[in-house]
Amino acid sequence: MTTTIGDGDHFSLHVNGIRCEVTDSWLGESLLDVLRDRLGLLGAKGACEQGECGSCSVMVDDVLVCSCLVMAASVVDQPIVTIEGIAPIDAPSDVQAAFVEAGAVQCGFCTPGLIVAAHDLLERLPRPSETQIREELAGNVCRCTGYGRIIEAVQQVAVRRAGGGS
Amino acid sequence: MAVLLPDTVDEAVRHLTAAPESTVVAGGTDLMVEVNDGHRRPSSVVAVNRIPELRSWRHDPAAATVTIGSAVTYSEMLVGPLAAMVPSLAQAARTVGSPQIRNAGTLGGNLATCSPAGDGLPVLSAVGAEVELASAAGRRRMPVGEFMVGVKRTALAPGELIVSLTVPVVDGWQGYAKVGVRNAMVIAVASACVVLDRSRRTVAVALGSVGPTVLRCPEAESHLAAALDWSTLDVAPAELGRFAELVSEASRPITDHRSTADYRRHTVGVLARRLVRRASSAAVAA
Numbered sequence: 001m002t003t004t005i006g007d008g009d010h011f012s013l014h015v016n017g018i019r020c021e022v023t024d025s026w027l028g029e030s031l032l033d034v035l036r037d038r039l040g041l042l043g044a045k046g047a048c049e050q051g052e053c054g055s056c057s058v059m060v061d062d063v064l065v066c067s068c069l070v071m072a073a074s075v076v077d078q079p080i081v082t083i084e085g086i087a088p089i090d091a092p093s094d095v096q097a098a099f100v101e102a103g104a105v106q107c108g109f110c111t112p113g114l115i116v117a118a119h120d121l122l123e124r125l126p127r128p129s130e131t132q133i134r135e136e137l138a139g140n141v142c143r144c145t146g147y148g149r150i151i152e153a154v155q156q157v158a159v160r161r162a163g164g165g166s
Numbered sequence: 167m168a169v170l171l172p173d174t175v176d177e178a179v180r181h182l183t184a185a186p187e188s189t190v191v192a193g194g195t196d197l198m199v200e201v202n203d204g205h206r207r208p209s210s211v212v213a214v215n216r217i218p219e220l221r222s223w224r225h226d227p228a229a230a231t232v233t234i235g236s237a238v239t240y241s242e243m244l245v246g247p248l249a250a251m252v253p254s255l256a257q258a259a260r261t262v263g264s265p266q267i268r269n270a271g272t273l274g275g276n277l278a279t280c281s282p283a284g285d286g287l288p289v290l291s292a293v294g295a296e297v298e299l300a301s302a303a304g305r306r307r308m309p310v311g312e313f314m315v316g317v318k319r320t321a322l323a324p325g326e327l328i329v330s331l332t333v334p335v336v337d338g339w340q341g342y343a344k345v346g347v348r349n350a351m352v353i354a355v356a357s358a359c360v361v362l363d364r365s366r367r368t369v370a371v372a373l374g375s376v377g378p379t380v381l382r383c384p385e386a387e388s389h390l391a392a393a394l395d396w397s398t399l400d401v402a403p404a405e406l407g408r409f410a411e412l413v414s415e416a417s418r419p420i421t422d423h424r425s426t427a428d429y430r431r432h433t434v435g436v437l438a439r440r441l442v443r444r445a446s447s448a449a450v451a452a
Contacts, residue, residue: 002181003171027167028201028208049202051195051267052351063241066266069198071191073169074213117265138350139264 005073012076015039016085027073032056034072035082043083043112054140057113058082064120066139083112086119094157095119102153106144114140118154127158169211175219175300178212178327183302185210186324192220192237193270195263196279220274220329223248230335233298236274236328240286241265243273252293252333254340254359258285261344264351274328277310280320283375287314288359289342291372291380295333301326314379338364339399339445343437344374355425356433358413360441367396371438376417376430383438386412390442399442399449406442410435 005011010023013034022038030049035041035058045055049068056067059081067082087093092100095118105111114137121128121136128136133154134147142150170188172178182188189208191197192215200206214220220237225247232251234243240259243249249256255273262268262285276286277297289295290310298307302325310331313321322328340361346352357374369391371383386409393405401409419430 001173002177005169005171007167027169028211030198030202050199051263054264054266057266063269064266065270068202069194069267069270071169071194071198071201071211071213074171074191074194074211074215076171120265135350136265139266 003076005076011073013039013072013080014078015041015080016082017079022072025072029072030068031058031060031070031072031075031080032067035067041082041084045109045112047109051139052141053110053113054117055110055113057116057140059116059120064117081116083116086115093119094160095122095153098153098156098160099150102149102156104145104149104153106142110140110142110144114142114150118150118157121154122157122161126161128154130155167209167211169213171213171216173216173218175217175327175329178214178217179300179302179325181210181212182325182327188212190214190278190327192272192275193239195267195271196275214327225251225335231332232335233330233332234273235330236277237272238274240268240271240273244268251335252289252340254289254293254342254361255286255333257342258289258344258357258359261285261342261352261354267351273331277313277331278320278322278328280314280316280318280379282317282377282379283354283357284380285342285344285354285357285374287380288357288372288374289340290331290333291382292359292361292370293333293336293340294370295331297331298329299323299326300329305329307332311380311382316378319379336361336363338362339448341441341444343441345433345437353424356417356419356430356437358434358437358441360438360445362394362399362442362445364396367391369394371413371416373413373417373434373438375424376419376434378418381416381418383413383416386416386438399445401442401446406439409442410439413438 047053051066051069058067061078188210220235223234243259244256276284342359344354344357354375361370369387373381414435419427421427
């Protein structure tokens with residue numbers, strides 16, 4: 001069966017476990033634009049809008065993607081997790097806490113995308129080497145930190161999850 | 167505007183037949199860049215990312231081929247049995263963009279866009295892949311070398327959909343290498359795929375980013391096939407040097423914002439020679 005979404009039709013997205021109705025969007029809009037401009041989720045950031053910077057990273061169907069390169073209407077029925085769905089605002093995830101502790105955040109623009117990407121990385125590679133961290137986070141550009149503290153933060157989480165360190 | 171999300175190839179083809187001006191989207195990594203820039207405003211979109219036939223691959227041991235659905239992603243090509251059967255495709259996939267891009271971009275999309283720099287394309291050409299296309303008239307197959315016509319131009323007819331790529335599982339060695347300004351997130355300045363088929367004793371060399379589309383190097387291929395020691399995959403230095411020259415001569419590069427024609431011509435020779443050296447070292451190690 002073909003799902004057809006036509007002009008003037010509403011469609012719904014499943015974002016962070018909540019069904020969200022998308023109205024008044026142009027159907028060709030990127031998921032990033034729909035998240036930010038239609039649903040008011042401002043965590044994912046838009047910079048390059050061509051998949052180079054990674055600041056719009058989200059999970060779609062458990063896969064890390066750039067939301068700027070996803071046509072929103074093509075992912076109806078697929079679970080979407082944004083930075084807002086990673087952890088409640090007053091209870092940061094271990095990755096978020098480690099970023100703060102390690103000083104991996106400066107201006108903060110790239111941080112939401114990096115947090116989503118780091119969670120995904122640690123799910124797939126629980127004990128990543130530094131090279132693996134660098135390669136896996138190569139799609140997330142940070143212009144402030146020089147990456148050193150970001151890598152430290154990811155390593156810290158890996159050690160803690162394995163039951164080591166404080 | 168309409169966005170159609172078919173579940174089967176037949177449904178997708180029905181929509182493409184009814185509205186041949188439709189844009190097909192799989193991973194979106196090429197299309198959405200143009201849409202975001204305002205360069206493209208499609209009137210009708212057929213999203214093929216939920217068609218199981220396009221999302222899967224299958225091995226046919228009797229035919230010694232693997233058929234890869236057009237919506238299989240680069241991430242899926244660089245792991246597991248698929249990577250073991252077509253290692254040069256896995257190597258090419260690993261050089262594409264970033265994890266986010268590899269998770270979304272597809273082999274069929276690479277072929278449909280047909281950029282001179284498409285990383286999967288020299289591999290498909292060198293291994294001798296065939297593309298399967300579906301339309302209201304049925305299905306047809308053709309060698310990818312015939313399908314890729316020019317810069318972002320293919321033999322895809324209106325109303326037609328790329329279904330899969332059938333790739334021979336080669337007995338021998340294969341590898342892909344590219345040069346760009348850095349390691350990650352880079353479009354190839356020049357690229358090469360070398361396939362040494364031991365049972366057929368044939369060499370295939372395909373080049374990317376040095377012509378309007380992927381180029382093969384018939385003279386370099388026959389030169390190396392004759393000069394190569396097929397048991398050790400070793401070759402005399404002078405013969406290897408001549409091979410690299412013939413590869414460079416087969417290229418037809420231009421100067422653009424990414425590089426110069428001279429650098430590209432030189433580089434493809436170096437890459438092809440490097441790949442053959444890797445083959446020799448791998449044969450020694452094995």
